[in-house]
Amino acid sequence: MFxxxxxxxxxxxxxxxxxxxxxSTTPITSVNAAIILSRTPIVTPEIPEFEQKYxxxxxxxxxxxxxxxxxxxxxxxxxxxEREFSKAQIYPIPKHRGVWFPKGVPDIKHGRDRRxxxxxxxxxxxxxxxxxxxxxxxxxxxxxxxxxxxxARPIKLNQRTTEADAKNDQTSLERQLxxxxxxxxxxxxxxxxxxxxxxxxxxxxxxxxxxxxxxSIGGVxxxxxxxxxxxxxxxxxxxxxxxxxxxSEGSTTEFLLKSHIIAGKFELQKNDxxxxxxxxSRDEIKELVNDEYFEQVGHLLAKV
Amino acid sequence: MFLHQQxxxxxxxxxxxxxxxxxxxxxxxxxxxxxxxxVLSAGRKQPRLLKLCNEDYVKxxxxxxxxxxxxxxxxxxxxxxxxxxxxxxxxxxxELKKISPxxxxxxxxxxxxxxxxxxxxxxxxxxxxxxxxxxxxxxxxKGSKK
Amino acid sequence: xxxxxxxxxxxxxxxxxSLAVKSKALQKALLSPSLPxxxxxxKQRSSKMRYTSPIGLDEIYPLAYQLLEKQSESIYKxxxxxxxxxxxxxxKEQLQQLHKQQEELLVQAELNNPEVIYNANYHxxxxxxxxxxxxxxxxxxxxxxxxxxxxxxxxxxxxIPDSLPTLDPQVEVNLKFPHNNVERVIEPGTVLSSNVTQxxxxxxxxxxxxxxDDKYTVLVVDLDTPDVExxxxxxxxxxxxxxxxxxxxxxxxxxxxxxxxxxWEFVEYLPPTxxxxxxxxxxxxWVFRQDDKQNLKAAPxxxxxxxxxxxxxxxxxxxxxxxxxxxxxxxDRNTENxxxxxxxxxGRIFSRFRxxx
Numbered sequence: 001m002f003x004x005x006x007x008x009x010x011x012x013x014x015x016x017x018x019x020x021x022x023x024s025t026t027p028i029t030s031v032n033a034a035i036i037l038s039r040t041p042i043v044t045p046e047i048p049e050f051e052q053k054y055x056x057x058x059x060x061x062x063x064x065x066x067x068x069x070x071x072x073x074x075x076x077x078x079x080x081x082e083r084e085f086s087k088a089q090i091y092p093i094p095k096h097r098g099v100w101f102p103k104g105v106p107d108i109k110h111g112r113d114r115r116x117x118x119x120x121x122x123x124x125x126x127x128x129x130x131x132x133x134x135x136x137x138x139x140x141x142x143x144x145x146x147x148x149x150x151x152a153r154p155i156k157l158n159q160r161t162t163e164a165d166a167k168n169d170q171t172s173l174e175r176q177l178x179x180x181x182x183x184x185x186x187x188x189x190x191x192x193x194x195x196x197x198x199x200x201x202x203x204x205x206x207x208x209x210x211x212x213x214x215x216s217i218g219g220v221x222x223x224x225x226x227x228x229x230x231x232x233x234x235x236x237x238x239x240x241x242x243x244x245x246x247x248s249e250g251s252t253t254e255f256l257l258k259s260h261i262i263a264g265k266f267e268l269q270k271n272d273x274x275x276x277x278x279x280x281s282r283d284e285i286k287e288l289v290n291d292e293y294f295e296q297v298g299h300l301l302a303k304v
Numbered sequence: 305m306f307l308h309q310q311x312x313x314x315x316x317x318x319x320x321x322x323x324x325x326x327x328x329x330x331x332x333x334x335x336x337x338x339x340x341x342x343v344l345s346a347g348r349k350q351p352r353l354l355k356l357c358n359e360d361y362v363k364x365x366x367x368x369x370x371x372x373x374x375x376x377x378x379x380x381x382x383x384x385x386x387x388x389x390x391x392x393x394x395x396x397x398x399e400l401k402k403i404s405p406x407x408x409x410x411x412x413x414x415x416x417x418x419x420x421x422x423x424x425x426x427x428x429x430x431x432x433x434x435x436x437x438x439x440x441x442x443x444x445x446k447g448s449k450k
Numbered sequence: 451x452x453x454x455x456x457x458x459x460x461x462x463x464x465x466x467x468s469l470a471v472k473s474k475a476l477q478k479a480l481l482s483p484s485l486p487x488x489x490x491x492x493k494q495r496s497s498k499m500r501y502t503s504p505i506g507l508d509e510i511y512p513l514a515y516q517l518l519e520k521q522s523e524s525i526y527k528x529x530x531x532x533x534x535x536x537x538x539x540x541x542k543e544q545l546q547q548l549h550k551q552q553e554e555l556l557v558q559a560e561l562n563n564p565e566v567i568y569n570a571n572y573h574x575x576x577x578x579x580x581x582x583x584x585x586x587x588x589x590x591x592x593x594x595x596x597x598x599x600x601x602x603x604x605x606x607x608x609x610i611p612d613s614l615p616t617l618d619p620q621v622e623v624n625l626k627f628p629h630n631n632v633e634r635v636i637e638p639g640t641v642l643s644s645n646v647t648q649x650x651x652x653x654x655x656x657x658x659x660x661x662x663d664d665k666y667t668v669l670v671v672d673l674d675t676p677d678v679e680x681x682x683x684x685x686x687x688x689x690x691x692x693x694x695x696x697x698x699x700x701x702x703x704x705x706x707x708x709x710x711x712x713x714w715e716f717v718e719y720l721p722p723t724x725x726x727x728x729x730x731x732x733x734x735x736w737v738f739r740q741d742d743k744q745n746l747k748a749a750p751x752x753x754x755x756x757x758x759x760x761x762x763x764x765x766x767x768x769x770x771x772x773x774x775x776x777x778x779x780x781x782d783r784n785t786e787n788x789x790x791x792x793x794x795x796x797g798r799i800f801s802r803f804r805x806x807x
Contacts, residue, residue, distance in 0.1 A: 064354060223440050229415065265438040359490065
């Protein structure tokens with residue numbers, strides 16, 4: 001208890017010091033709060049070719065070095081299941097006296113040639129059933145609600161690419177499911193950047209300004225989660241609105257805050273400053289925004 | 305030879321006897337135990353040793369080296385990116401402190417009860433049927449009346 | 451089948467041809483995704499037919515090869531820049547550093563080349579030691595076993611510090627005796643019969659740095675000659691070589707070279723002939739590299755073989771040991787024959803009690 005008090009005292013002391021240490025010379029209206037609003041990936045990232053083939057090679061090695069499947073443990077002897085299972089298997093040719101095996105004499109134990117990997121084949125019956133189910137399903141057209149309630153329906157995988165991908169609809173949140181998408185808006189001068197909002201006074205925190213501003217351009221029906229109220233980066237602009245380096249004195253300072261959109265419909269509201277918006281990945285941002293701007297913000301964006 | 309095998313692997317020997325229909329003088333409990341133990345034991349289930357010829361061994365080495373180099377590069381670039389992000393964060397905070405200490409204090413205020421949103425999904429191999437939930441309506445704040 | 455190599459590793463305009471595998475069939479096997487003519491390294495026809503490559507190897511291998519080859523290409527570009535700096539620079543210290551950098555980069559550039567790895571793993575005896583990468587592989591192999599073994603033998607047999615205070619091995623010393631045409635490398639510390647050691651050994655001094663016409667001094671000393679007057683032991687110089695010129699390509703000192711260069715031998719070889727009941731004698735071989743390829747300053751002439759003070763010799767000539775070897779000799783039935791062959795007097799026979807007492 002006492003410790004906690006001490007801690008809180010120390011904390012308030014620290015903040016007080018910070019508050020009284022410097023007096024600002026920059027007017028608060030020259031400060032902007034920008035929001036990097038991201039849609040996190042919905043599906044797992046695409047695996048590069050090298051990694052894919054490496055995993056395949058490793059898996060083959062692992063299968064080659066696996067122990068034989070103990071079928072007698074899973075299928076009790078004399079049962080129907082056992083008979084079906086063993087009927088489905090393809091057995092290697094056993095060694096025989098007087099027969100020449102050019103590829104080497106088979107070394108069979110428990111129905112597996114120990115020189116190679118073992119391939120287990122599931123009994124055909126289940127597969128056939130699945131096939132008939134699938135044909136029925138495809139005949140009936142798209143999945144109906146009543147069909148979705150059927151627990152025994154065959155598993156049908158959804159596509160990793162969507163309609164929005166095909167149309168390259170950059171205003172859609174359903175594009176590029178494996179990448180992180182960021183919200184970019186078009187300024188009046190025609191350049192693209194993250195949405196940013198001017199501060200009015202000292203009393204509202206940066207993240208609140210950014211969140212309110214976001215709702216003013218995208219409507220209130222969105223669910224966002226701001227990662228932290230502390231800024232993740234800063235961009236400085238010169239007198240003409242051009243991006244200047246972080247060490248130089250800019251006339252406008254823009255603080256960047258990170259946030260995620262979780263749900264909701266982002267609808268562009270009628271606004272004086274913003275006429276267009278896009279949901280784009282890091283690579284697309286690099287092409288859209290100007291190079292000086294990307295140099296300042298590029299490291300804040302996820303590579304996948 | 306047969307005797308020797310029996311001494312070395314008494315369990316497996318009995319198990320083999322059972323499987324060969326010759327005797328039935330073993331209780332079901334023991335039989336169950338024998339089957340269970342046979343799953344854990346390597347006997348007769350282990351594959352042959354993987355022997356690579358010299359060329360393939362060198363090729364395997366090359367693959368492993370390429371893989372480790374790739375991992376190394378990825379790790380290094382990731383670390384560099386994280387360092388850059390951390391630097392940028394602290395730089396931004398310093399700037400904010402210079403411009404407006406009040407805003408700095410507000411930004412560093414502890415957010416009590418802040419939790420990671422449960423609605424957020426983990427990426428999966430294939431997308432869900434409804435990719436995005438559009439019908440979100442914000443809950444009415446506790447104090448306000450609408 | 452097409453070769454997986456598309457870049458620097460199949461280009462021998464600037465690279466040494468010794469970086470490739472000599473056999474065409476093997477090269478084809480290493481540069482193809484799969485094995486087009488079966489496993490070439492397997493000798494038996496039946497095992498060749500029986501062999502199967504792991505599944506998936508042929509798909510991933512070209513990608514891995516090209517990835518590493520691309521890295522090597524970028525390293526070779528760095529090497530070119532360093533070469534340019536070397537041609538411009540005149541400062542001696544800087545030059546030395548640049549050469550060191552260049553060598554390290556050349557090792558890195560070829561370290562992952564499958565042909566180089568194949569040679570280093572399976573053609574150990576015919577490696578081109580002028581190539582930094584092969585020297586690197588040889589050095590790794592030496593460090594993993596022979597270097598440690600030599601140091602262990604030197605220390606347990608107390609050659610260190612009985613002859614010289616310490617040693618930081620930089621070269622591998624391989625010792626062979628031309629006895630009975632048996633070409634066997636002697637393991638440090640072995641007890642050899644007088645028959646084996648009756649003719650001078652041939653030495654191989656394997657350098658792991660670049661070495662062209664470096665000069666070496668070699669001393670072979672017997673540390674256990676009895677010194678009855680002082681009731682102690684003294685050191686005898688059995689063999690002394692100086693200004694021996696060796697290179698990476700030619701690291702062997704043998705009888706033929708000694709006949710061609712008689713000035714190398716400043717003390718002729720005297721085989722170890724331990725007297726009866728004096729126990730096992732340690733015979734230490736010490737190898738020194740002479741500074742800046744210069745001749746030995748205090749060139750010894752008519753050096754006293756008996757009561758040789760190796761420490762003062764080393765200090766006087768400002769030598770640093772870079773490698774060593776040791777073998778042991780004991781009196782056997784052939785020792786007297788060796789003595790008579792070299793015109794030595796009959797050996798004394800020591801007993802438990804002194805004759806004077």
